[in-house]
Amino acid sequence: MSQHQLGRVLNGFCHTLQDCKRLATDGYQWSLPGSQPHISKTRAESITGLAFLRACIAWETFLEESFILYLIGRTAPRGRAPRRFAFPPSRGIAEEWVIPEGRRFANWGEDNVSNRAERFFRGGYPFTPALRNHANTLSEMRTIRNAIAHGSGNCWENFKTLVRNKLTILPPHLTIGSFFNTTITGSTPPQSFLEYYLDILESVARQIIPV
Numbered sequence: 001m002s003q004h005q006l007g008r009v010l011n012g013f014c015h016t017l018q019d020c021k022r023l024a025t026d027g028y029q030w031s032l033p034g035s036q037p038h039i040s041k042t043r044a045e046s047i048t049g050l051a052f053l054r055a056c057i058a059w060e061t062f063l064e065e066s067f068i069l070y071l072i073g074r075t076a077p078r079g080r081a082p083r084r085f086a087f088p089p090s091r092g093i094a095e096e097w098v099i100p101e102g103r104r105f106a107n108w109g110e111d112n113v114s115n116r117a118e119r120f121f122r123g124g125y126p127f128t129p130a131l132r133n134h135a136n137t138l139s140e141m142r143t144i145r146n147a148i149a150h151g152s153g154n155c156w157e158n159f160k161t162l163v164r165n166k167l168t169i170l171p172p173h174l175t176i177g178s179f180f181n182t183t184i185t186g187s188t189p190p191q192s193f194l195e196y197y198l199d200i201l202e203s204v205a206r207q208i209i210p211v
Contacts (some may be wrong), residue, residue, distance in 0.1 A: 010209040020051040045177025079210040083122035130207035
């Protein structure tokens with residue numbers, strides 16, 4: 001039964017990622033000449049950005065739910081159970097332990113998760129190793145998420161720096177959606193940046209909850 005709980009968390013997250021990909025694809029197809037329904041390219045790019053933001057929210061929810069379940073002794077369908085340093089008597093107590101005093105929610109950014117995992121699990125397993133293997137890519141995703149969610153000048157400049165590093169140039173009329181729809185040079189089969197980032201999230205999630 002305990003294995004089913006973590007398995008459902010993983011399956012639900014992967015299903016959401018697939019929905020996000022389909023949403024972005026729909027937006028792109030609706031912007032093509034002659035499509036019905038038809039939307040502007042600008043609106044299609046906005047849909048792509050919102051699909052990515054939804055994936056990021058689902059990712060944070062996945063980290064929280066899997067962390068709590070591991071902390072209360074649940075095990076993944078495959079792999080070894082993490083060695084716990086703490087044994088909360090209930091889910092409610094576990095939530096109290098991981099949420100800082102005075103705050104309503106824990107911060108589920110990757111660095112915070114790794115540090116928290118090392119306090120509660122031996123070696124931070126399974127969170128810290130999985131997150132550190134993709135630390136740079138996850139950091140890039142947080143930069144993009146912040147540019148979408150906050151829209152401040154500093155967040156946008158950080159996003160433009162990321163684009164320059166990825167594309168070597170800053171395309172005219174840059175939007176987050178247009179960057180996501182760009183095909184990664186040399187990718188085989190051709191893969192957009194949105195597909196690449198969402199595939200990384202799924203890969204890390206499957207390392208955290210092996211099935």
